[in-house]
Amino acid sequence: MKEKTFLLIVSLLVLALAVGVSFAEETGSSPGDRFLQRFDEDKDGKVSKDEFPGRDERFDRVDENQDGFIEKSEINKRPPGGGGRPPGLPAREDKGPKVGDVAPSFKLASLDGKEEFELKTFKGARPVVLLFGSYT
Amino acid sequence: MEKLYQDYKDIAEFRIVYISEAHAIDDRRPVPYAIEKGIKEHKTYGERCSVAQTLIDEGKLTIPSIIDKMDNQVDTAYDAHPNRLFLVRKDGRLGVAGGLGPRGWKPSMEQAQKWLAQYKKTGIEPELPKK
Numbered sequence: 048m049k050e051k052t053f054l055l056i057v058s059l060l061v062l063a064l065a066v067g068v069s070f071a072e073e074t075g076s077s078p079g080d081r082f083l084q085r086f087d088e089d090k091d092g093k094v095s096k097d098e099f100p101g102r103d104e105r106f107d108r109v110d111e112n113q114d115g116f117i118e119k120s121e122i123n124k125r126p127p128g129g130g131g132r133p134p135g136l137p138a139r140e141d142k143g144p145k146v147g148d149v150a151p152s153f154k155l156a157s158l159d160g161k162e163e164f165e166l167k168t169f170k171g172a173r174p175v176v177l178l179f180g181s182y183t
Numbered sequence: 184m185e186k187l188y189q190d191y192k193d194i195a196e197f198r199i200v201y202i203s204e205a206h207a208i209d210d211r212r213p214v215p216y217a218i219e220k221g222i223k224e225h226k227t228y229g230e231r232c233s234v235a236q237t238l239i240d241e242g243k244l245t246i247p248s249i250i251d252k253m254d255n256q257v258d259t260a261y262d263a264h265p266n267r268l269f270l271v272r273k274d275g276r277l278g279v280a281g282g283l284g285p286r287g288w289k290p291s292m293e294q295a296q297k298w299l300a301q302y303k304k305t306g307i308e309p310e311l312p313k314k
Contacts, residue, residue, distance in 0.1 A: 141262060141282075141283060143261050143262030143263065143267070143280065143283070144260075144261060144277055144280060145277065146277050146278065146280045146311065146312065147276055147312070148276065148277050149275050149276055149277075150271040150277050151257075151260040151261060153256065153257045153260065155200070155250060155251060155252070156250060157247060157248065157249050157250070158201070158232055158235055158236065158239070158247075158249070158250055162247070162249070164198060164249045166271060166275065169196050170274075170275050171274075172273065173194070173195055173196050174194070174196070174270060174271060174272055174278065174298075174299070174302065174308065175195065175196040175197075175198070175271040176187070176188075176191075176195055176196070176197045176268070176269075176270050176271075176299075177198055177200050177261070177269045177270075177271065178184060178197065178200065178246065178268055179199075179200045179202055179261060179263035179264075179266055179267045179269070180199065180202065180267075181201060181202055181203060181205055181238070181266070182204065182217075182222060182234050182235070183205050183207050183210075183214050183217045183222055
């Protein structure tokens, strides 16, 4: 009886493992697999410049061997992308000012055209919160 | 955003800096409401102002807004596109520099809120982190 229970547990474990492995294969476990799944429209196992969603300069950066195609291996070699980008695409480099840096000065008109806003107006008087964005 | 303004407008200046669209209909990945309303990337300063006005009206925003020029100079100086928050201290240095885009937005709002709450309570600006 004990032996039977043991066998049952072992076989269940093996089954679970097998299912897990095949599932991982199906969904494509590496970033390269997922990249191909998403962008390799003609299913030739590589992504051409036309299939690639990003800019040409970015394509050239990822296409390390410069053969005009991005292969799975070229994606898997890359550090994980950030910012919700497709796997394999590098995060954008942040060229903005950092905490402690002097805020770049500028002069912009208000929406109603009544104000010329400048940071220096409030220097020494009030902190300024700048909310950059657009409608979309 | 509007709440932060209402809570702290007595102790700090707030400006929306309106920059180029992130996902207009001529973008590769337009957002559904851009398609619905036919929001295109602005080609003129006037167009930019009119989309900014739409944002203000629909969001019922009372935060004053300033509009980046068509050379996107301020956007570039702050590397702000698509959206980003900065808090400038009284000495002209940045007390909060938010992360880029939607991912950076919420954490930076919380940072700014914390910063402003401390300043409002104590009258002293939070110190800059030591380098």
